Amino acid sequence: MNMDYITIAMAKGRLAEKAIALLEKAGIDCSELKVETRKLILKDESSGIRFVMVKPVDVPTYVEYGAADMGIVGKDVLMEADVDCYEMLDLGFGFCRMVVAGPREVTGRYFVDKRVATKYPRIAERYFKEKGENVEIIKLNGSVELAPILGLSEVIVDIVETGKTLKENGLVVLDEIFSSSARLIVNRASLKVKSQPIKNIIARLRGAIN
Ligand code: PRP
Numbered sequence: 001m002n003m004d005y006i007t008i009a010m011a012k013g014r015l016a017e018k019a020i021a022l023l024e025k026a027g028i029d030c031s032e033l034k035v036e037t038r039k040l041i042l043k044d045e046s047s048g049i050r051f052v053m054v055k056p057v058d059v060p061t062y063v064e065y066g067a068a069d070m071g072i073v074g075k076d077v078l079m080e081a082d083v084d085c086y087e088m089l090d091l092g093f094g095f096c097r098m099v100v101a102g103p104r105e106v107t108g109r110y111f112v113d114k115r116v117a118t119k120y121p122r123i124a125e126r127y128f129k130e131k132g133e134n135v136e137i138i139k140l141n142g143s144v145e146l147a148p149i150l151g152l153s154e155v156i157v158d159i160v161e162t163g164k165t166l167k168e169n170g171l172v173v174l175d176e177i178f179s180s181s182a183r184l185i186v187n188r189a190s191l192k193v194k195s196q197p198i199k200n201i202i203a204r205l206r207g208a209i210n
Contacts, residue, residue, distance in 0.1 A: 004048070005043070005048055005049060005050040006048060006049050006050075006069050006070065006190075006194060006197050006198060006201060007049075007050050007051075007052060007067070007068045007069050007070070008049060008050070008051050008052070008068060008069070008070045008071065008072065008201075009051075009052050009054055009058075009059045009062040009063055009067075009068035009070070009071040009072070009073075010033075010051050010052065010053050010054070010059070010071075010072050011054070011055070011056035011059050011071075011072060011073045011074065011077070012053050012054065012055060012056065013055075013056060014094070015056070015072065015073070015074060015093070015094045015182050016053075018093040018094060018182070019072045019091070019093075019182065020033050020034065022091060022092075022093065022205065022208055022209070023205070023208075025208035026201075026204040026205045026207065026208035027047075027204055027208075028044060028047050028049060028201070028204070029044045029046055029047060030044070030051075031044075032044065032051075033051055033053075040052060040053055040054075048197065049201070052068055056073055056074060056077050057077055057080075057081070059071040059072070059073035059077065059185070060073060060077065060078055060081035060083040060085065060185065061081070061083070063083070063085045063185050063186070063187050064081075064083040064084055064085050064187070065187075066187045066189055066190060068187070069186065069187050069190035069194060069198060070184060070185065070186050070187070070190070070198065070201070071085075071184070071185045071186075072091065072182055072183070072184060072185075073182065073183060073185060074094055074096070074159075074180050074181070074182055074183070075178070075180035075181055075182075075183050076096065076098055076120065076123075076159050076180040078183055078185065079098075079120075079122075079123055079178070079180075080120045080121075080122050080123050082122060084188065085185045085186060085187055085188060086185065086186045086187075086188060086191060087183050087184075087185050088183075088184045088185065088186050088202055089183065089184040089202065089205060089206060089209070090181055090182075090183060090209075091181065091182040091183060091184055091205070091209060092181065092182075092209045092210050093181065093182050094180070094181050094182035095161070095179065095180070095181050096159045096160060096161040096179070096180050096181075097159065097160050097173075097176050097177075097178075097179050097180065098120070098123060098157065098158075098159055098176070098177040098178050098179070098180055099157070099158065099159075099160050099173045099174070099175065099176050099177060100116075100127070100155055100156070100157055100173070100174045100175040100176075100177065101145075101155065101156050101157075101158060101160070101166055101171045101172060101173050101174055102148050102154060102155035102156065102171060102172070102174055103148055103170065103171060103172070104170075104172050106154060106155060106174060114135050114136075114153070114154040114155060115135065115136045115137075115138055115152070115153035115154055115155075116128065116135045116136065116137050116138065116153055116154070116155055116156065116157055117138045117140050117144050117147030117148070117152055117153035117155075117156045117157075118137065118138070118139065118140065118144060118156055118157040118158060119139070119140055119141060119142065119144055119158065120157055120158070121137045121139045123157060123177065124137050124157040125137055127157065127177050138152065138153055144156045144158045145158070145165055145166065145169040145171055146169075148171060149169060149170070155174065156171070157177065159180065160173065184202065184205060186198060186202075
């Protein structure tokens with residue numbers, strides 16, 4: 001844990017822009033974050049915050065181990081990571097749905113003994129276990145919609161935001177597992193040791209959420 005700064009792990013990619021907008025609305029200077037750079041640690045000296053830009057899947061890890069005090073990450077990633085930290089705020093952006101999807105023809109007890117391709121193997125496993133369906137989970141790292149098209153799997157478990165990717169690949173939503181949005185997470189020890197500055201940031205973010 002770094003005692004001088006509050007370290008916030010930020011998910012690179014689709015959540016980043018809206019996360020920065022919210023932080024700025026909360027009065028946190030993010031000008032360094034908006035400059036094109038390969039630097040991975042960016043500081044706002046005035047508010048004593050430093051940002052680390054990491055892959056979304058790594059945000060929960062940094063926060064769980066206390067390498068970052070706080071993190072901004074999607075609920076989808078958080079559910080998959082299953083880490084031990086506090087989820088403090090729903091930040092009100094990055095809305096998407098975790099779904100089971102497949103070709104339209106797949107109906108009825110479609111899941112039994114079927115293969116399921118996903119970037120979220122734990123979420124998929126939990127979902128089908130609760131349903132009492134025996135499936136084979138195939139872990140992929142992207143472009144999951146390809147799997148049913150090429151016969152790698154019958155269905156997929158993935159996030160849907162606009163629905164464009166499913167539609168353009170001839171797939172439909174077969175079931176919704178949960179809805180997701182960006183969350184603020186906090187390391188357990190940090191909340192005790194750096195209680196005041198962390199609560200202050202949380203209060204400012206809460207005030208800035210729409
Ligand atoms: C995500 C997700 C879907 C797509 C959904 O993938 O896995 O493929 O976005 O968005 P839509 O409903 O708005 O079309 P991402 O763009 O992160 O790329 P990836 O497949 O390479 O992980």
